[in-house]
Amino acid sequence: MTLRLFDTATRTVRDFVPLTAGEVGIYLCGATVQAPPHIGHVRSGVAFDVLVRWLRRTGHRVTLVRNVTDIDDKILAKAADAGEPWWAWAATNERAFTAAYDALGVLPPTYEPRATGHVPAMVELVDRLVDAGHAYTTGPGDVWFDVRSYPEYGALTNQRVDDMVPAPDDASGISKRDARDFALWKSPKPGEPTSASWDTPWGRARPGWHLECSAMARRYLGDAFDIHGGGLDLRFPHHENEQAQSRAAGYGFAQYWLHNGWVTQGGAKMSKSLGNGLLVDVVLQGVRAAVLRYALTAVQYRSMLEWTDDSLREAEATWDRLAGFVERAAEKVGAADLDEVAKADLPDAFVAAMDDDLNVPAALAVVHEHLRLGNGALASGDLVVARTEMVALRAMLDVLGLDPGSPQWAGRGGDERYARALDAVVAGQLEARAQARADRDFATADAIRDRLAAAGVVVEDSPTGARWSLRPEG
Numbered sequence: 508m509t510l511r512l513f514d515t516a517t518r519t520v521r522d523f524v525p526l527t528a529g530e531v532g533i534y535l536c537g538a539t540v541q542a543p544p545h546i547g548h549v550r551s552g553v554a555f556d557v558l559v560r561w562l563r564r565t566g567h568r569v570t571l572v573r574n575v576t577d578i579d580d581k582i583l584a585k586a587a588d589a590g591e592p593w594w595a596w597a598a599t600n601e602r603a604f605t606a607a608y609d610a611l612g613v614l615p616p617t618y619e620p621r622a623t624g625h626v627p628a629m630v631e632l633v634d635r636l637v638d639a640g641h642a643y644t645t646g647p648g649d650v651w652f653d654v655r656s657y658p659e660y661g662a663l664t665n666q667r668v669d670d671m672v673p674a675p676d677d678a679s680g681i682s683k684r685d686a687r688d689f690a691l692w693k694s695p696k697p698g699e700p701t702s703a704s705w706d707t708p709w710g711r712a713r714p715g716w717h718l719e720c721s722a723m724a725r726r727y728l729g730d731a732f733d734i735h736g737g738g739l740d741l742r743f744p745h746h747e748n749e750q751a752q753s754r755a756a757g758y759g760f761a762q763y764w765l766h767n768g769w770v771t772q773g774g775a776k777m778s779k780s781l782g783n784g785l786l787v788d789v790v791l792q793g794v795r796a797a798v799l800r801y802a803l804t805a806v807q808y809r810s811m812l813e814w815t816d817d818s819l820r821e822a823e824a825t826w827d828r829l830a831g832f833v834e835r836a837a838e839k840v841g842a843a844d845l846d847e848v849a850k851a852d853l854p855d856a857f858v859a860a861m862d863d864d865l866n867v868p869a870a871l872a873v874v875h876e877h878l879r880l881g882n883g884a885l886a887s888g889d890l891v892v893a894r895t896e897m898v899a900l901r902a903m904l905d906v907l908g909l910d911p912g913s914p915q916w917a918g919r920g921g922d923e924r925y926a927r928a929l930d931a932v933v934a935g936q937l938e939a940r941a942q943a944r945a946d947r948d949f950a951t952a953d954a955i956r957d958r959l960a961a962a963g964v965v966v967e968d969s970p971t972g973a974r975w976s977l978r979p980e981g
Contacts, residue, residue: 515764536737539576540600547770547777554808573616628722647710648694690715717748731759830911836897851902
């Protein structure tokens with residue numbers, strides 16, 4: 508079966524055919540580093556990480572470009588409010604995003620360019636647009652894209668120009684040809700630091716947000732590339748404007764557009780402006796990183812993910828079932844190394860689900876069927892089947908970035924503090940139980956075992972001593 512993806516531009520599910528067979532270029536709109544990330548911000552990184560893993564698993568060489576927008580109005584304003592240099596403010600928040608991606612097992616991009624490092628490429632693109640009659644100036648530093656000069660403007664989001672709202676960067680009061688024209692270069696505002704602008708052929712200015720991505724995508728992926736991705740909220744005006752300026756300049760730009768749904772609370776998009784943001788580093792103080800990743804991964808990427816108090820509880824119970832089986836099976840039949848997992852055949856139903864626009868819920872249904880078979884094999888003592896199911900389960904979860912046997916998630920979820928603390932507490936209880944049994948104080952030994960069982964810890968006696976595991980949920 509061919510991988511099929513929902514292309515936002517055509518509003519259809521299309522067979523995915525890369526421009527160059529066996530190679531895929533992806534540009535993913537990354538962070539605007541105005542503040543630390545909340546879980547809504549990182550959903551895009553997790554969703555496209557699954558796409559990258561699937562493409563690589565199916566034999567493609569993937570080049571992933573995930574940019575960093577390290578200069579814009581909000582960064583300048585928030586840095587000024589905090590009394591920090593804008594570039595230091597941006598760097599601090601960029602590190603916070605990197606830490607969040609790393610904690611959630613998001614593979615690093617092939618390239619992670621910063622906007623401020625690509626000003627010459629932006630000047631080149633605008634110069635081309637001005638020469639072609641698609642851009643004009645209204646004063647020193649201000650350059651605008653003329654939306655009516657490009658007949659296909661609005662095609663990505665299926666809008667007519669006359670029905671669109673004016674571009675938000677019109678607040679300066681500058682007289683443009685059309686209120687919907689958007690900024691390519693922006694002259695400095697009063698009070699902004701001189702370090703936040705550059706000399707250009709049109710005067711001293713800083714780049715417009717949309718311009719940055721067009722220039723960086725072409726720099727690393729060429730005139731045309733396969734997939735452009737990002738959050739659903741970026742479709743308009745950001746991605747519409749990117750496509751317009753790049754194609755007006757004569758470049759093929761993205762062949763497929765993919766957009767992930769939002770994380771919502773009470774039906775509202777998660778954002779700091781609504782006061783309902785959940786910062787990743789705060790969430791990870793109370794939940795294992797693998798559990799948070801599972802919660803963000805389990806919903807199909809185009810669907811809205813409604814975040815409730817039950818979201819993490821359900822993800823935690825499921826993760827414990829998966830990781831618990833892998834741990835028990837490894838103890839019985841030996842652990843599979845990463846190379847074996849990476850080369851294992853994937854169940855046909857799992858492959859079909861992933862090829863169906865990355866239908867992760869359907870793929871997880873296959874995972875849970877193999878979990879059931881694996882647990883049954885362990886219970887019946889069929890170690891050959893148990894090992895087969897363990898490898899298959901790990902291989903499928905590896906595609907989702909959730910292999911419990913990987914170094915990322917060793918110790919039931921990647922937080923060694925929890926693993927060490929639990930191991931020490933249980934080990935102490937098992938030592939006390941062993942001593943009670945040696946003293947033939949079976950009442951005390953049974954009481955210790957019962958207390959552990961009530962806490963979800965299963966104790967099994969064997970010729971080599973007691974071993975323990977967490978009781979599977981459900």
